[in-house]
Amino acid sequence: MKNKYQWYCLLVIMSLFFIPLSGYADEWGFITIPNGKPIRIGLGSMLSGDYASMGIDIKNGAEMAVLEKKSILGHPVILQAEDDGCGGPTSVAIAEKMCNNPLLVGVVGYMCSGGSKPASDVHNKYKVLMISPSSTAMELTSRGIPVFFRTCWNDATQARCAADFVIKKKWKKIVVLHDKSDYGQSLAHDFTNHISKNGLKILATEGLTRGDKDFAPILTKIKFMRPELIYFGGMAAEGVLLARQMKRVGIRAYFMSDDGCYTAKDFIQAGGRATNGCYVTYAKKPDAQWVKRFESCYGPCQTFSPQAYDATNILLEAVTQVAKKQTDGSLIIGKKALRDKVAGIQYKGITGKIAFNSHGDRTGSVVVIYKVVEENGKRFFKQLPL
Amino acid sequence: MEYLLNPEILTAQIINGLTIGGIYALIALGYTLVYGILFMINFAHGEIFMFGSFGGFAVLTLLSNNGFSTTHPTLSILCAFAAAILISSALGAILERVAYRPLRDAPRLSPLISAIGVSIFLQNAMMLFTRGRMQVYPDIIPENFIEIGWLSISCFQISIILGCLLLMTGLYIFIYKTKTGKAMRAVAENREAASLMGIDVNRIITITFIIGSALAAAAGVMVGIYYTQINHMMGFIPGIKAFTAAVLGGIGNVPGAMLGGFFLGLAEALGVLVMPAQYKDLIAFGLLILVLIIRPKGIMGEVVSERV
Numbered sequence: 001m002k003n004k005y006q007w008y009c010l011l012v013i014m015s016l017f018f019i020p021l022s023g024y025a026d027e028w029g030f031i032t033i034p035n036g037k038p039i040r041i042g043l044g045s046m047l048s049g050d051y052a053s054m055g056i057d058i059k060n061g062a063e064m065a066v067l068e069k070k071s072i073l074g075h076p077v078i079l080q081a082e083d084d085g086c087g088g089p090t091s092v093a094i095a096e097k098m099c100n101n102p103l104l105v106g107v108v109g110y111m112c113s114g115g116s117k118p119a120s121d122v123h124n125k126y127k128v129l130m131i132s133p134s135s136t137a138m139e140l141t142s143r144g145i146p147v148f149f150r151t152c153w154n155d156a157t158q159a160r161c162a163a164d165f166v167i168k169k170k171w172k173k174i175v176v177l178h179d180k181s182d183y184g185q186s187l188a189h190d191f192t193n194h195i196s197k198n199g200l201k202i203l204a205t206e207g208l209t210r211g212d213k214d215f216a217p218i219l220t221k222i223k224f225m226r227p228e229l230i231y232f233g234g235m236a237a238e239g240v241l242l243a244r245q246m247k248r249v250g251i252r253a254y255f256m257s258d259d260g261c262y263t264a265k266d267f268i269q270a271g272g273r274a275t276n277g278c279y280v281t282y283a284k285k286p287d288a289q290w291v292k293r294f295e296s297c298y299g300p301c302q303t304f305s306p307q308a309y310d311a312t313n314i315l316l317e318a319v320t321q322v323a324k325k326q327t328d329g330s331l332i333i334g335k336k337a338l339r340d341k342v343a344g345i346q347y348k349g350i351t352g353k354i355a356f357n358s359h360g361d362r363t364g365s366v367v368v369i370y371k372v373v374e375e376n377g378k379r380f381f382k383q384l385p386l
Numbered sequence: 387m388e389y390l391l392n393p394e395i396l397t398a399q400i401i402n403g404l405t406i407g408g409i410y411a412l413i414a415l416g417y418t419l420v421y422g423i424l425f426m427i428n429f430a431h432g433e434i435f436m437f438g439s440f441g442g443f444a445v446l447t448l449l450s451n452n453g454f455s456t457t458h459p460t461l462s463i464l465c466a467f468a469a470a471i472l473i474s475s476a477l478g479a480i481l482e483r484v485a486y487r488p489l490r491d492a493p494r495l496s497p498l499i500s501a502i503g504v505s506i507f508l509q510n511a512m513m514l515f516t517r518g519r520m521q522v523y524p525d526i527i528p529e530n531f532i533e534i535g536w537l538s539i540s541c542f543q544i545s546i547i548l549g550c551l552l553l554m555t556g557l558y559i560f561i562y563k564t565k566t567g568k569a570m571r572a573v574a575e576n577r578e579a580a581s582l583m584g585i586d587v588n589r590i591i592t593i594t595f596i597i598g599s600a601l602a603a604a605a606g607v608m609v610g611i612y613y614t615q616i617n618h619m620m621g622f623i624p625g626i627k628a629f630t631a632a633v634l635g636g637i638g639n640v641p642g643a644m645l646g647g648f649f650l651g652l653a654e655a656l657g658v659l660v661m662p663a664q665y666k667d668l669i670a671f672g673l674l675i676l677v678l679i680i681r682p683k684g685i686m687g688e689v690v691s692e693r694v
Contacts, residue, residue, distance in 0.1 A: 052518025207664030216402040218663040250538035
């Protein structure tokens with residue numbers, strides 16, 4: 001009896017040694033998807049609250065990619081969308097929840113830089129991939145987090161693009177506004193830096209509060225400075241009110257803002273004629289065919305849906321290439337292998353060619369200038385020639 | 387400081403301040419009326435304001451879609467106000483019955499918690515209904531401007547200021563000149579004695595909630611037409627600011643709430659001239675602390691003895 005038990009123990013220990021040898025080694029460990037279980041793709045964005053419109057756009061983009069992929073090596077793919085409330089403690093809680101799910105291969109997100117930053121520490125701890133479609137803060141890629149990538153641009157790229165345009169237009173009297181958020185402030189700061197490097201001066205920099213509706217007092221003060229351009233770092237909710245109220249207090253200056261204002265519904269439609277002639281920096285237009293497909297399912301294409309679609313596809317593509325099917329039907333995915341696959345990817349996405357530099361930033365410039373124009377009774381963002 | 391000496395910019399800021407101040411005052415009245423009678427802070431008041439704004443939005447959108455608003459713009463706007471007031475008043479009355487009346491004799495903290503719960507519930511209900519999207523009021527009447535030299539004053543601003551003053555005068559007359567108003571003051575003074583005198587206290591409390599909600603609804607439609615943009619979170623900041631205005635003026639005091647609202651609006655608008663705009667809220671809440679240190683009962687807290 002005793003002998004038999006010893007043999008049994010030995011067999012168990014031996015087999016433990018052989019499991020990694022029979023597959024392949026990975027220094028960060030493996031994700032194992034048992035037979036018949038779905039592969040989960042996480043999504044963290046703001047699905048309720050002030051900027052829920054943008055969060056839902058991101059979710060729609062990711063959902064479309066997942067629905068198109070359907071399955072990988074016989075395992076169905078499903079999207080697990082979570083509301084991270086755009087930042088801070090909630091993002092950390094959601095990140096913990098996602099990283100502790102053994103069936104989750106990676107996360108598309110998080111939406112806001114304020115959420116991506118703390119979440120990336122959690123993801124780094126568990127070595128779970130994250131690809132953000134919309135977090136543009138500089139510090140996300142400068143902190144040496146190996147599992148963070150983004151399919152959007154960073155703030156400096158965008159601010160430089162805006163500043164170059166202003167210099168080209170020879171506007172001299174410039175006022176900078178921001179919404180006091182990490183995002184808005186960093187854009188305003190980078191914009192100011194690029195402008196002053198070229199010898200131009202900023203008349204004033206003022207902050208306003210997210211969620212506020214009344215900007216007449218600030219604008220009345222600004223009107224007195226007689227600016228030629230107002231640059232705003234922030235989101236559409238406040239941006240569109242600024243554009244409207246500028247006209248109301250009688251400021252005859254150009255208005256320029258960032259990707260947060262690139263939304264047909266919340267900026268162009270909500271602003272009415274007051275937004276005609278406003279400038280916005282945003283990525284080059286995505287593939288027209290894709291836009292048609294997207295719009296037939298989800299309505300007008302908004303903000304970051306294309307970036308979310310690409311981010312999800314990159315994740316799915318990497319999983320497809322790295323996953324190894326076992327004899328019992330389960331999938332084994334090496335975490336480090338998955339990360340290296342994404343880091344080295346050369347992907348032809350709907351937003352253009354995607355490759356990442358060593359920090360996780362997208363290579364090449366993708367930001368261009370759009371102007372709101374009215375042609376044949378239709379009002380839309382028109383891409384200006386480079 | 388150079389801005390403060392410029393009469394044109396000063397006039398413009400005073401008008402800006404009175405516009406937003408009037409809106410704060412209308413909402414503040416709801417806080418103060420309820421506090422005067424029940425000694426409780428109705429933290430769901432900001433959401434009643436938000437529901438009113440959505441009620442007006444629904445009617446205006448409907449009327450602008452079927453073309454009625456292009457032929458009868460003034461009538462459409464009156465319809466929007468009526469619908470908003472109806473919705474908010476009903477909501478106010480229901481809230482009182484469901485969330486506050488069962489807790490009337492409970493410790494003072496309980497109705498406060500109940501109010502916060504209702505506030506979060508209403509925000510989320512509206513979020514699910516609108517799917518979190520921003521809604522935009524249709525442009526019914528073109529905005530005209532009165533231009534005097536450098537100054538440009540919107541006729542919307544003038545209408546809002548006049549509308550607020552009109553509603554406040556109406557409320558003042560109602561409270562001080564009508565029989566129901568007298569009953570309200572009596573209930574505020576001493577609920578038990580009032581009930582011994584044959585006043586139906588429950589009815590008076592419901593009426594108080596209805597009046598407060600109607601004023602908030604009017605403010606909601608004004609905000610919708612003037613700022614055009616509404617969403618389910620729109621009640622939060624104005625709610626807090628109006629509460630501040632009510633405390634500034636002396637909570638429970640009707641003229642105090644009106645004064646507090648205008649005071650806060652003006653302080654915000656003029657404060658921007660002396661400090662960078664990012665300190666706007668600092669000015670508003672700094673003032674609150676200052677007033678409370680010097681006059682703990684608010685500006686008008688002790689001048690008028692009646693609380694309504």
